[in-house]
Amino acid sequence: MSPASFESLFIAPDASLHDALARLDANAQGILLVAGHDRRLARTVTDGDLRRAALGGIPASTSLEALPAKAPLTAGLHTTLAEVLAAMDDARIDHMPIVDAAGRAVDLITRRELSQRVYLSSPHLGDDEATLVQEAFSSNWIAPLGPHVDAFERELAARVGVAHAAATSSGTAALHLGLRLLGVGPGDIVLCSSLTFVASANPIRQLGATPLFVDSEPAGWNMSAQALQRALDTLQADGLRAKAAVVVNLYGQSAEMDALLPLLEAAGVPVLEDAAESLGATYRGRPSGSFGHLAVFSFNGNKIITTSGGGMLVGNDADLIQHARRLSTQAREPARHYEHVEDGYNYRLSNVLAGIGRGQLRVLDQRVERRREVFSHYRQALADHPEVRWMAEPPGHVSTRWLSAFRLEHAHPSRARDMLLDFLERHNVEARPVWKPMHLQPLYAGARYIEHAPGQDVSRALFEGGICLPSGSNLEPAQLARVTTLLRRGLDLVRGGA
Ligand SMILES: Cc1ncc(COP(=O)(O)O)c(C=O)c1O
Numbered sequence: 001m002s003p004a005s006f007e008s009l010f011i012a013p014d015a016s017l018h019d020a021l022a023r024l025d026a027n028a029q030g031i032l033l034v035a036g037h038d039r040r041l042a043r044t045v046t047d048g049d050l051r052r053a054a055l056g057g058i059p060a061s062t063s064l065e066a067l068p069a070k071a072p073l074t075a076g077l078h079t080t081l082a083e084v085l086a087a088m089d090d091a092r093i094d095h096m097p098i099v100d101a102a103g104r105a106v107d108l109i110t111r112r113e114l115s116q117r118v119y120l121s122s123p124h125l126g127d128d129e130a131t132l133v134q135e136a137f138s139s140n141w142i143a144p145l146g147p148h149v150d151a152f153e154r155e156l157a158a159r160v161g162v163a164h165a166a167a168t169s170s171g172t173a174a175l176h177l178g179l180r181l182l183g184v185g186p187g188d189i190v191l192c193s194s195l196t197f198v199a200s201a202n203p204i205r206q207l208g209a210t211p212l213f214v215d216s217e218p219a220g221w222n223m224s225a226q227a228l229q230r231a232l233d234t235l236q237a238d239g240l241r242a243k244a245a246v247v248v249n250l251y252g253q254s255a256e257m258d259a260l261l262p263l264l265e266a267a268g269v270p271v272l273e274d275a276a277e278s279l280g281a282t283y284r285g286r287p288s289g290s291f292g293h294l295a296v297f298s299f300n301g302n303k304i305i306t307t308s309g310g311g312m313l314v315g316n317d318a319d320l321i322q323h324a325r326r327l328s329t330q331a332r333e334p335a336r337h338y339e340h341v342e343d344g345y346n347y348r349l350s351n352v353l354a355g356i357g358r359g360q361l362r363v364l365d366q367r368v369e370r371r372r373e374v375f376s377h378y379r380q381a382l383a384d385h386p387e388v389r390w391m392a393e394p395p396g397h398v399s400t401r402w403l404s405a406f407r408l409e410h411a412h413p414s415r416a417r418d419m420l421l422d423f424l425e426r427h428n429v430e431a432r433p434v435w436k437p438m439h440l441q442p443l444y445a446g447a448r449y450i451e452h453a454p455g456q457d458v459s460r461a462l463f464e465g466g467i468c469l470p471s472g473s474n475l476e477p478a479q480l481a482r483v484t485t486l487l488r489r490g491l492d493l494v495r496g497g498a
Helices: 003-007 017-027 047-055 081-091 111-115 129-138 147-160 171-181 202-206 225-237 257-266 318-327 351-362 364-381 413-426 458-465 477-497
Strands: 031-035 041-046 095-099 105-110 164-168 189-193 210-214 244-248 271-274 294-298 311-315 388-390 404-408 448-450 466-469
Touching (some): 017 031, 017 041, 017 047, 031 105, 041 047, 041 095, 081 095, 081 105, 081 111, 081 413, 105 111, 105 477, 129 147, 147 164, 147 351, 164 171, 171 202, 171 244, 171 271, 171 294, 171 311, 225 257, 225 448, 244 257, 311 318, 351 364, 364 404, 364 477, 413 458, 413 477, 458 466
Parallel strands (some): 189 210, 189 244, 210 448, 244 271, 271 294
Antiparallel strands (some): 031 041, 095 105, 164 311, 294 311, 404 466
């Protein structure tokens, strides 16, 4: 329903039955909202109401006010989609007007929307995956390890411009291995971007080390060099040195490596690049994931390419990556019997899933192109909404726009964010808040955190007003148009009411 057609749902109480019929015919929604200028909902009128009036012999020139009174069934702005659905089922109706606290009609939910959920980022298979998986079946390489695993590692390494890669069962497993290979252990301090998914930080804690969280910079949202410098200075003043740094590339975009890496190098801190969200992006012409001593990718179901679950640890040090492969297969020593010296894991990717990964890698460029198109569409469609502040793509960056993300500029950002998210959810559209920073997580209560500038907590502000929109490369043009239309209406609602 376009913004214009939402307006066309309204009809004045003194309009005639004939006018109502003509309007219903024109907007094809099957319902009208009867309200005066103040938009307070007096009642609804459906095709059925008009048919019954005609059968009852009420002349078409009669005004709507003369119809038998019918209190409208409505829901409030905080009603969830499930509650709306349940109420529609109970009353056996197909539409539910949403009213604000003043009783004004501000939205209409239709049953038709319920079968058309739009997802944030869903898997998008290409033409080759099924054939490659079939190859694994035909050759009986169903066990973990096998030719697809080796080929997937080679092909991904080549794509990212690194020498070696080890395929793992998840990005989290690759992070865990990466930190361990950089020597992180009990008592160590590890620098880590605060604005990220919890998987970037958990392996630090699980290895017995302590994270020191670093804020974001306001434009590109990734780790702030200013904050990093102060974090390194603070550690130095205390006579400490970080064992490693987890630098995250957020929402399809590399961190500002030219600013961050020299600081870390000067302090002697190796980098584990968390490129789980940035496969396909480049920074100053170089692929994201080629900057750290080690880097990690994820092929989780919501990522730009997926193996349904999987990850990769990459780097130029052959020994480290070979060690990762050994640790990920229970650290078995090369002996006929089962001999173990090191503590290992069951972290290897299976040959079947690697087959999917190889097929997905072939369509990566198309996926990047389409996600960027989705972002451009949103940006153009909302260009007249200055309160929408998109995550910037600074010079030198090519983002994949894995997720199209913006911050709402508003006096009460989290209230406005939640109002917009509730609105989209009621219309069966999946959007999400930006990651809740690690320094605000109860899990990391008490962890040290260095802000972008004293008194300026950028990642908190990005969380409070931040929203990620449906961004899948398989979004149909009609779905994208529907989301954009809803966004425009939702933003108007927020402007008027939050
Ligand atoms: C930034 C970041 N790091 C790590 C991960 C973990 O990857 P996985 O889900 O494959 O374990 C994810 C996503 O899931 C992520 O977004």
